[in-house]
């Protein structure tokens with residue numbers, strides 16, 4: 001199974017703290033039936049130094065190969081980090097081997113120009129996967145935004161933890177996405193080993209509904 005969103009690269013964001021934790025995450029992923037992982041460190045500022053990300057990703061890769069897990073690099077790119085005068089710069093941060101950007105929105109206040117940014121990315125010929133839309137306040141308040149994202153050609157990725165969440169607002173947004181038939185991806189968004197057990201449970205619950213569109 002594919003996991004398109006994880007913070008498995010160690011010591012670069014709020015995910016895994018060190019190599020040992022990342023290797024434990026690989027083992028937990030394998031036990032959950034995952035055989036392809038996109039490592040997607042946070043990119044919250046356009047000035048972030050990506051050198052340690054590439055270095056630590058490469059350090060982890062042999063451990064993934066030992067476990068027959070395909071480990072690929074991507075980023076979780078926050079819309080506020082996008083240089084709107086140079087959209088082409090996001091090309092460096094797409095999911096490896098795919099013309100696809102995993103896009104994170106702010107949790108409470110979306111920038112007024114978010115639609116222009118989405119269009120600017122798409123004009124580069126890039127596909128957009130919106131990371132965990134069910135977690136964003138604007139969407140929890142107005143499910144119509146989900147229709148708008150889909151109408152604009154975006155794919156949707158829900159977190160496994162949201163599918164099992166007891167928080168009503170999050171669950172309602174997930175249910176809306178399920179009713180739309182747009183559970184395109186379910187991902188761990190793993191920051192530690194614990195999310196992989198949730199992933200397995202979530203897939204047991206909604207696995208038949210996941211689209212996994214080619215990208």
Ligand SMILES: [Fe+2]
Nearest residue numbers: 005007076189
């Ligand atoms: Fe994430």
